[in-house]
Amino acid sequence: MIARLADTTRRAFDSDIFYSFRKSPITVLSAAITLIFFIGAFFAPWLAPHNPFDVATLNLMDAFTPPVWMAEGNPLFPIGTDDQGRDLLSAIMYGTRVSLVVGFASVAFAMVLGVSLGLISGYFGGIVDAVIMRVADVQLTFPAILIALLLDGVVRGLLGTERHDDLALTVLVFSIGLSYWVQYARTVRGSVLVERNKEYVQAARVIGLPSVLIMIRHVLPNVLGPVLVIATINLALAVITEATLSFLGVGLPPTQPSLGTLIRIGNGFLFSGEWWITVFPGIALATFVLAVNLLGDWLRDALNPRLR
Amino acid sequence: MAEPVLEVKNLRVEFPTRRGTLVAVDDVSFSIAPGEVLGVVGESGAGKSMTGSAVIGLLTPPGRVASGEIRLMGRRIDNLPYGEMRKIRGRQIGAIFQDPLTSLNPLYRIGDQLVETILTHLPMSKADARARAIDLLKEVGIPGAEDRIDHYPHQFSGGMRQRVVIALALCCNPTLIIADEPTTALDVSIQAQIITLLKRLCAEHGCSVMLVTHDMGVIAETADRVAVMYAGRIAEIGPVRDVIKSAHHPYTRGLMGAIPTISEREGRLNQIDGAMPRLNAIPRGCAFNPRCPEVFDRCRIDRPDLMRAGGSLAACWKAEETVHG
Amino acid sequence: MLAFILRRLFQSVIVMLAVAFVSFAMFNFVGDPVNAMVGQDTTLQDREALREKLGLNDPMPIRFARFVGNALQGNFGLSYRTAEPVGRMIAERLPATLELSLVAASFALLVGLGMGVYTGLYRNSWLSRVFMTVSLIGVSLPPFMVGILLILVFAVQLGWLPSFGRGDVVRIGGWTTGFLTVSGWKALILPAVTLGLFQMTLITRLVRAEMLEVMRTDYIKFARARGLSNRAVNFGHALKNTLVPVITITGLQLGAIIAFAIITETVFSWPGIGLLFIQSVYFADIPVMSTYLVMIGLIFVIINLIVDLLYFAVDPRLRLSGGGGH
Numbered sequence: 011m012i013a014r015l016a017d018t019t020r021r022a023f024d025s026d027i028f029y030s031f032r033k034s035p036i037t038v039l040s041a042a043i044t045l046i047f048f049i050g051a052f053f054a055p056w057l058a059p060h061n062p063f064d065v066a067t068l069n070l071m072d073a074f075t076p077p078v079w080m081a082e083g084n085p086l087f088p089i090g091t092d093d094q095g096r097d098l099l100s101a102i103m104y105g106t107r108v109s110l111v112v113g114f115a116s117v118a119f120a121m122v123l124g125v126s127l128g129l130i131s132g133y134f135g136g137i138v139d140a141v142i143m144r145v146a147d148v149q150l151t152f153p154a155i156l157i158a159l160l161l162d163g164v165v166r167g168l169l170g171t172e173r174h175d176d177l178a179l180t181v182l183v184f185s186i187g188l189s190y191w192v193q194y195a196r197t198v199r200g201s202v203l204v205e206r207n208k209e210y211v212q213a214a215r216v217i218g219l220p221s222v223l224i225m226i227r228h229v230l231p232n233v234l235g236p237v238l239v240i241a242t243i244n245l246a247l248a249v250i251t252e253a254t255l256s257f258l259g260v261g262l263p264p265t266q267p268s269l270g271t272l273i274r275i276g277n278g279f280l281f282s283g284e285w286w287i288t289v290f291p292g293i294a295l296a297t298f299v300l301a302v303n304l305l306g307d308w309l310r311d312a313l314n315p316r317l318r
Numbered sequence: 319m320a321e322p323v324l325e326v327k328n329l330r331v332e333f334p335t336r337r338g339t340l341v342a343v344d345d346v347s348f349s350i351a352p353g354e355v356l357g358v359v360g361e362s363g364a365g366k367s368m369t370g371s372a373v374i375g376l377l378t379p380p381g382r383v384a385s386g387e388i389r390l391m392g393r394r395i396d397n398l399p400y401g402e403m404r405k406i407r408g409r410q411i412g413a414i415f416q417d418p419l420t421s422l423n424p425l426y427r428i429g430d431q432l433v434e435t436i437l438t439h440l441p442m443s444k445a446d447a448r449a450r451a452i453d454l455l456k457e458v459g460i461p462g463a464e465d466r467i468d469h470y471p472h473q474f475s476g477g478m479r480q481r482v483v484i485a486l487a488l489c490c491n492p493t494l495i496i497a498d499e500p501t502t503a504l505d506v507s508i509q510a511q512i513i514t515l516l517k518r519l520c521a522e523h524g525c526s527v528m529l530v531t532h533d534m535g536v537i538a539e540t541a542d543r544v545a546v547m548y549a550g551r552i553a554e555i556g557p558v559r560d561v562i563k564s565a566h567h568p569y570t571r572g573l574m575g576a577i578p579t580i581s582e583r584e585g586r587l588n589q590i591d592g593a594m595p596r597l598n599a600i601p602r603g604c605a606f607n608p609r610c611p612e613v614f615d616r617c618r619i620d621r622p623d624l625m626r627a628g629g630s631l632a633a634c635w636k637a638e639e640t641v642h643g
Numbered sequence: 644m645l646a647f648i649l650r651r652l653f654q655s656v657i658v659m660l661a662v663a664f665v666s667f668a669m670f671n672f673v674g675d676p677v678n679a680m681v682g683q684d685t686t687l688q689d690r691e692a693l694r695e696k697l698g699l700n701d702p703m704p705i706r707f708a709r710f711v712g713n714a715l716q717g718n719f720g721l722s723y724r725t726a727e728p729v730g731r732m733i734a735e736r737l738p739a740t741l742e743l744s745l746v747a748a749s750f751a752l753l754v755g756l757g758m759g760v761y762t763g764l765y766r767n768s769w770l771s772r773v774f775m776t777v778s779l780i781g782v783s784l785p786p787f788m789v790g791i792l793l794i795l796v797f798a799v800q801l802g803w804l805p806s807f808g809r810g811d812v813v814r815i816g817g818w819t820t821g822f823l824t825v826s827g828w829k830a831l832i833l834p835a836v837t838l839g840l841f842q843m844t845l846i847t848r849l850v851r852a853e854m855l856e857v858m859r860t861d862y863i864k865f866a867r868a869r870g871l872s873n874r875a876v877n878f879g880h881a882l883k884n885t886l887v888p889v890i891t892i893t894g895l896q897l898g899a900i901i902a903f904a905i906i907t908e909t910v911f912s913w914p915g916i917g918l919l920f921i922q923s924v925y926f927a928d929i930p931v932m933s934t935y936l937v938m939i940g941l942i943f944v945i946i947n948l949i950v951d952l953l954y955f956a957v958d959p960r961l962r963l964s965g966g967g968g969h
Binding site: 144147148151152153155156159160162163164166167170171246250253254257258259260270273277280281285288289292295296299300303304 | 658661662669779780782783784785786787788791792794795799898899902903905906909910920921923924925927929932936939940943944947
C-alpha cells in the first residue's frame with residue numbers, strides 16, 4: 011500500500027498539472043502567499059504579537075502610533091496602531107481570520123446548496139427544474155453584492171440591529187452564500203443532463219440500482235474540476251463581498267472586525283494623516299485576493315483540456 | 319518538361335513540445351506540373367494537411383519549417399517574410415479548407431468577402447470587382463447569382479457554401495490551389511458534384527491542384543498523380559493509374575485492399591493490422607515495418623528513400639529488390 | 644422577429660412581477676409598517692384602525708394587486724426613516740447616479756475595448772503584459788479600495804480633485820446635472836474611474852479571450868489564406884466577430900455598474916440612489932429597500948431587452964429573414 015501511495019505521488023508530481031504549476035513562478039508565489047495568509051490567520055491567537063481585542067491590554071496612549079520606520083514609530087507595533095491603540099499587525103491577522111472564516115464558510119454553503127440544487131434540478135427535471143432555473147435566472151440578473159445587501163437588510167429588519175450584530179458572522183455567511191449558489195447549480199445541472207441520457211444510467215436503472223446513487227458516483231467526479239474552479243473564483247469574490255459589506259457598515263461590526271471593517275475604521279482618518287490604519291489592511295486584503303485569483307487562473311488553465 | 323508550378327524538396331516540419339520535438343513532415347519531396355492534379359492521400363495524422371499548410375505558409379505555431387525548400391514557379395517561398403507571403407496567398411496560391419461552414423465569416427455577405435479578396439490583389443474598381451464576383455458565382459454554379467451575392471453564408475446549404483469557397487479560392491486566378499479535404503464535410507451525394515466542379519474549373523483556369531484527402535475514391539476520380547503519405551513521409555508517389563493498379567508499397571496495397579467494391583463478394587474487408595504510429599513513437603527504419611506483412615531485417619534498421627518501382631517511386635526495400643533482384 | 648420581441652416582453656413582465664412580489668413580501672413580513680409610522684403612545688385600537696385604513700388586513704392577492712397598482716403610479720409609500728414619499732426620494736437622487744454610471748460605463752467600455760483588442764492581437768508584447776497585470780489588479784482590488792487609494796493620492800496628497808459631493812450642479816426641469824460645470828466634472832472623475840475600473844478589467848479580459856478565440860477560427864485562417872491584409876483580418880474580420888458576444892456582456896455591465904454605484908457613492912459621499920440604499924439597509928428602512936429593488940429590476944430588464952435587440956441588429960444569423968437555398 012505504501013508502494014501504491016508512493017507511486018501515486020510520483021505520478022502526481024510527474025503529471026501535466028503539477029508541471030505547469032512548477033513552471034510558473036507566479037503561481038508558486040501565489041500559492042505560497044495564500045498559504046502564509048492561511049497560517050497567519052489560523053494561528054493568529056498564537057502568532058500575533060498582541061491580542062488587539064483584549065481591552066485590558068490596550069492603552070490609549072499608544073493610539074495613532076505610525077509604522078516603525080517613521081518618526082515616532084514604536085518597534086512594539088511594527089505597522090502602527092489605530093485610534094484605540096490596537097496593534098495593526100495583530101488586528102490584521104485576526105481580521106484575516108474572520109474574513110477567511112466567512113469566505114470559506116460562505117463558499118462551502120454556496121457549493122453545497124448549488125450542487126444539491128443542480129443535482130435535483132437536473133435529475134428530476136420537469137416542474138422542479140423549471141422553478142429552480144427560473145429563480146436562478148431572476149437572481150442572476152442582479153449582482154451578487156446587491157443580493158447580499160438585500161438579504162442582510164431583511165435579516166436586520168427581522169432581528170433588529172443589535173441581534174444582527176451579535177450574529178453577524180452567521181448572517182454574512184448565509185447572505186453571501188445565498189448570493190453565489192447559482193453558478194454551481196447551473197454547471198452541475200448541465201453535467202447531470204448530459205449523464206442522465208447515457209446508456210450506463212439506463213442500464214443501471216434496468217438492473218435496479220437507484221439512479222441517484224449512479225448520478226452521484228458518476229456525475230460528481232466529472233463535475234469536480236469545474237466546481238473547483240468556480241469555488242476558487244467564488245472564494246475571492248466572497249472575501250471581497252464580505253469586505254465590501256463590512257466597509258459599508260453593514261457587515262461585521264468593530265467588535266469582531268474583518269479586514270473590511272478595519273478599512274472602514276481607518277477611512278475616517280485618511281484626511282487627518284493617519285493613512286496606515288486603512289492602507290495596511292487594504293494591502294493585506296488586496297494581496298490575498300490577488301493570490302487567490304492567480305491560483306484560480308492557473309487552475310482554470312490547467313484543467314482546460316483545450317489549452318493543453 | 320515545363321517548369322513545375324510547385325517544387326517541394328526535403329521538407330521537414332517540426333513541432334517543438336516540452337517533451338521533445340515532434341516531426342510532422344519528414345523529408346518530403348514532390349513536384350506539381352502546370353495543370354496537374356496531385357492527390358496527397360493518407361490516414362489522419364499522416365502529415366498531409368501539414369504539408370499543405372507549410373506550402374501556403376500558414377503553419378500554426380509552434381509548428382515550423384525546420385529545413386527543406388518550397389519553390390513556387392521557381393521562386394523560393396518557404397523563407398519569405400510574412401508581408402511577401404501574404405501577397406502570394408490568394409493571388410498565386412488559393413486554398414480550400416474542409417468545413418465550408420466555418421470557413422466563411424458568418425457576419426459578412428459572401429459578395430463582400432469576394433470583393434474584398436479581389437480588391438486586395440487585383441487593381442480594379444469596386445463595381446468591376448463586384449461584376450467579377452457575380453461571374454465567379456455563376457461559374458461555380460450558384461443559381462440567381464446577382465441576388466445571392468448579397469446573402470449571408472448561413473443562407474446557403476453546405477454544398478453551395480463550398481462552391482462559394484471555391485469561387486473565393488479562384489477569384490484571383492491563382493496558379494496553384496491547395497484543397498484540404500474539400501469534400502469530407504459534405505453529404506455523399508454532393509461530394510461528387512463538388513469534386514467534378516473543382517476539377518473542371520481548374521482545368522479551365524489552368525491552375526494546378528494539390529488535393530489532400532483520405533478518400534482514395536476521390537483521388538481515383540480526380541487526380542493525375544498521387545502521393546501516399548505515412549507517418550510524415552511519402553510511402554509512394556506516381557501516376558494514379560499505376561499506383562492504384564499496381565501498388566508497389568505494402569501500405570498502398572493495404573489501402574487498396576481496404577476499399578470495398580461491389581464486384582467482390584468476400585466476407586470481410588481487408589484491414590491492415592495495427593495503427594499508424596504516433597509522432598513521438600515512430601519506429602526506426604521504415605515507419606511501416608511493425609505492420610508490414612512483407613517486412614524483413616533491413617526494414618527495421620535503414621529508412622528507405624523513394625526508389626523506382628514500376629512507373630512510380632516507392633519508399634520500400636522490397637521494391638528495390640524487385641527492380642534489381 | 645415580432646414573435647421574439649413579444650416573447651421577450653412577456654418574459655420581462657414575469658421577471659418584474661417576481662421582483663415586485665419579493666419586494667411586496669419584504670414590505671409585509673419584515674417589520675411592521677404601522678409600528679414604524681406611529682409613535683409609542685398610540686393605542687392598540689388606533690393602530691388597529693390605522694391598519695384597517697391602510698388596508699393591511701385585506702387578503703394577500705388584493706394587497707399585492709394594490710401594491711403593483713400603486714407602484715405603477717409611482718407611489719411607493721413612505722420611508723420608515725424620514726417619512727418622505729419614497730418615490731420622490733429616489734427621483735431626486737436618480738440623476739446623480741445615472742450621470743455617474745454613464746461616465747463610468749463609457750470609461751470602462753472605451754478603455755476596456757482598447758486594452759482588450761490590443762492584448763488579444765499582440766499577446767506577447769511587454770505592453771500587453773502590463774495591461775494584463777493592471778487588469779488582474781483591477782479585478783482583485785475591491786472597488787472600495789480603489790476609491791480609497793484614489794482619494795489618498797489625488798485628494799489627500801495631491802489635492803487636485805475633490806473626494807466627496809457632486810460639485811456645482813445645474814437644475815434643468817426635474818433633472819440636476821453636473822455636466823455643465825467644471826467643478827461638476829472634477830467631482831465626477833474619481834468616482835467614475837473607481838466605479839468603472841472593475842468593469843473595465845472585466846471587459847478587457849473578455850475582449851481578449853474572445854479575440855484569441857476568434858483568431859483561431861477557420862474563417863480567420865481562410866482570410867489569411869486569401870492574402871488579406873493584417874488590418875483587414877484583425878479589424879475587419881476578427882474585431883467584428885469579437886464584438887458580438889462582447890455586446891451582451893457589456894450591456895449587462897451597465898446594469899451592474901448602476902448597482903455597484905452603491906459602493907462608490909458611499910466612498911465618495913455621492914448623493915445618488917446607491918447611498919440612499921445603503922442608508923436604508925443600515926436602518927432597515929424596508930420601503931426604500933424594496934423600491935430600490937424594483938427600480939433596479941426594471942433597469943436590468945430594460946437593459947436586457949435592449950441588448951437582445953442589439954444582438955439581432957448585429958448578428959445576421961439571428962434574423963429569420965431570407966430563405967436557405969440550394
